[in-house]
Amino acid sequence: MTEGAAGMNEETPIRPSKDQTGGMRNAGSPTPAVFPPPESMRPTLVGRDFVVSAGHPIVAQAMAEVMAQGGTAIDAGVMGGFLSNVVQVDMCNLGGVAPTLIRQAGQPEIHVIDGVGPWGQQVTLDAFLKRHGGQMPLGSPVGVVPAAFDVWCKALARFGTWRLADVMAPAIDYAAHGFPLDLRSAKAFELLGNGFAGYESSRAIYWPKGRPPHPGEWLVQRDLGRTLARLADCDHGSRIGGIAAARALFYEGEIAEELIAFHRETGGWLTVEDLAKYESRVETAPEVRFRGWRVATPGMVCQGPVMLQALAILEGLPLERFHHGAPGHLHLVAEALKQGFAERERHYTDPTFTDTSLEELLSEPHIAALRDAIHPDTALPGAAAEAAGGRGRCDTTYLAAADAAGNVFSSMPSDTIDGAPVAPGLGFFVSPRGVQSRLEPDHPAAIAPGKRPRLTPAPAIAINETTGEALAIGCPGGDMIVQSMAQSLIDMVVYGMTPQQAVESPRVATFSHPGSFYPHPAFPKRLAVEGRIAAETRAALAAKGHVIHEWPDYEFDAGGVSIAGSRVMSEGQPPVLVAAADPRRITYAAGR
DSSP states (O other): OOOOTTOOOTTSOOOOOTTOOOSOOOTTSOOTTSSOOOSSSSOOEEESSEEEEESSHHHHHHHHHHHHTTOOHHHHHHHHHHHHHHHTTTTOOTTSBOOEEEEOTTOOOOEEEOOOOOOOTTOOHHHHHHHTTTOOOSSGGGOOOOOHHHHHHHHHHHHOOSOHHHHHHHHHHHHHHOEEOOHHHHHHHHHHHHHHTTOHHHHHHHSTTSSOOOTTOEEOOHHHHHHHHHHHTTOOSSHHHHHHHHHHHHHTSHHHHHHHHHHHHTTOOOOHHHHHTOOOOEEEOOEEEETTEEEEOOOTTBSHHHHHHHHHHHHTSOGGGSOTTOHHHHHHHHHHHHHHHHHHHHHOSOGGGOSOOHHHHTSHHHHHHHHHTOBTTBOOOTTOSSOBOOOOOOOBOOEEEEETTSOEEEEOOBOOTTSSOOOTTTOOOOOOGGGGSBOOTTSTTBOOTTOOOOBSOOOEEEEETTTTEEEEEEOOSGGGHHHHHHHHHHHHHTTOOOHHHHHHSOOEEEOOSOOSSTTOOBOTTEEEEOTTSOHHHHHHHHHTTOEEEEOOTTOGGGOOOEEEEEEOOSTTSOOEEEEEEOTTTTOEEEEO
16 A cells, blocks of 8 residues: 555554544444443334334234324224234233223323223122132132223224224234244243133133143134134124124124123123123223323222322422432332322222212322321331232233324223133133122222222323323233332433333332232232342331332333333424333334
8 A cells, every 4th residue: 555645554543533423433443432321221212103012012013004004093002902812812801801091183181991891780799708608719700791892992983093894903813823922921821821721711722732832832812813803794884883783793792692601601790781781981081280291090990090199199299309219219109109009998999889089089188188198207007907918910911002193092901811711612701800809898899780890900191281292101010000100100200211211210119008909918018129229228218117028120020111102302392202111021112
C-alpha cells in the first residue's frame, strides 16, 4: 500500500473524529460506552397501526394478523379469546369465564362484560353441604353456567366488525390440526395432570400416550375443533344474525343439551334451563382516579375493586417521597393492597345479592378511613386472624389489544383443565368457578341459587384524558392478579418506568387474607418478596412487622403482566402505541 495524500500507510492507526460516535466497531480500537445497556430484558414494543400482548406467543401473533388484515382491536381480542381457549387450554376454557373491558374509539366510557355465569337454580347452600359432606369438591359439583362463549359473542356483536366464522377460524384450525407444545406448556400439562388425570375424558386428550406430553409433542383437540366448527357453521345471513344463531346453539340447542347431560351425570347442579336463560351483563365499568389517570376494572363480582381501592388509598399517600423499591414504597403498596383484600373479604359478592354498593366502598370518606388505618412503620394484620393451609389455586391468561383508531380490548379468560372433566364429544367443560364461592352462610360470597361466584380474574384499562394515553393491563395468578397489575401501573405512573420495565420490575405480594379458592388458605402478615429485592430492604420490611417469604427471581406465581395501548414516551410528545410482556411467563407482545 502506498502512502496517500493524507500521509497514511498501513501502519498508521485510523482514529475516529471527535464527533464520530457511530458506525462499525474496530476490535483493535473500540469506541466504548456509545450506547447505554438495555433498559429492560425485552424492549417496549412501539407500533404505528396496532399493538397486542397475550398469554401465549401464538395468540399474540394471530391477534396481530387480524389487525394487519383490517380488523379492530376488538375483533383481534375476540379472535384471541377463541384461540386462547385452544392453545392455552391449560389456563382457560371455552366453557370457562372471561371478564372483559372494552373502550371504543372516540368514546369516553369503558364497558365491562362481566364474563361469569351463575350457580344453577337448583342449588342451595344447605343442599350443597348435605350432598358433599360439608366440603367443596372439585369437578362438576362446583359448575356454574359457562360464560366465555357468550362474552366473545357479545363483544363481537356489540363492539366488533368481523363475522363470527372469521374470528373463529384460527381456533378451529389449531384445535383440529394441533400444534407443538413449548417447554413451559408441556410442564403445565404435567402439573395439571395431578387433577385432570382423574377424569378419563380429559386424560384421553391431554395425556394421549398415558403420560405427560413432552416439549415438541403435538396437542390435538378434535372434539373441540368439531364443536367450534359447528358453531362457526351457524354464521349465515347478517353478521349479527350469525352470531345470534351460534349463541342459540351453544346455550339453547344441541350443544347445551349434550353438555348438561354429561355435567349432571358427573355430579353437577346445572340444568338446560339455567343455560337457556343466561345473559352476560354489559355495563359501565367502575373506576377511580390515580395520579391523573382513570383506572377501571369489573365490579364486585370479581376482585378488581381491590386494585381500585388500593389505588384510591395510595392517591393520598406520599409514594413519591421514596425511591423505587425502597422499604417505604413497598410497605405502603402492600398495606394498601392488604386493606383492599380485607374489603374483599368483608363485602365483595354478586352485586344483586347485597345492599353494599361499590360506590360506597369507593367513596372518599370510606377510602380515607382505610387510608388512616395504615401506619408507615407497622404492618397491619389484614383480614386473616390465623394461618390456614389448603390446596393450590387455578390459573388464568390475559389478552390486550389496541389500535391506532383508539379501540382498546382487555380480557382475562380463565378456568384450567384440572378443575372439571371435559365433556366427551364436545372437547370443553362446564366452568368450575363455583370453587371461589364460600360455604359459610353469613359470608357475602356464599353459594346461592342464581348467584355468580366472586372471581379472581379482573382485567383493567387505564386512561389519561389529559395526555390521551390509554392502556390495557392484566395478569394471571389468582390473588396475585390485582397485586401485579397495581404494582406495574404504579411503576409507570409514579416512577416513570417504560411499560416493559414495569412488567419486569421485582414485586411483593401480601397474603394476609383468606385466599380465593377453597379452602381459602391464609398467611397473616406474610409478604412474599422476589429475590431481586435487596436483603437490606427485606430486613427493613421485616422490622415493620411483615413476615418475609422469599421468592426466587422472576417467580412464576408473581404473575405475568401484559400491557398494550398508548403511552407518552417523551415529555411534550403525543402518545404512541406500546406493548409489553412479562418474562415470568410465556406472555408475548407484537405490533406494527
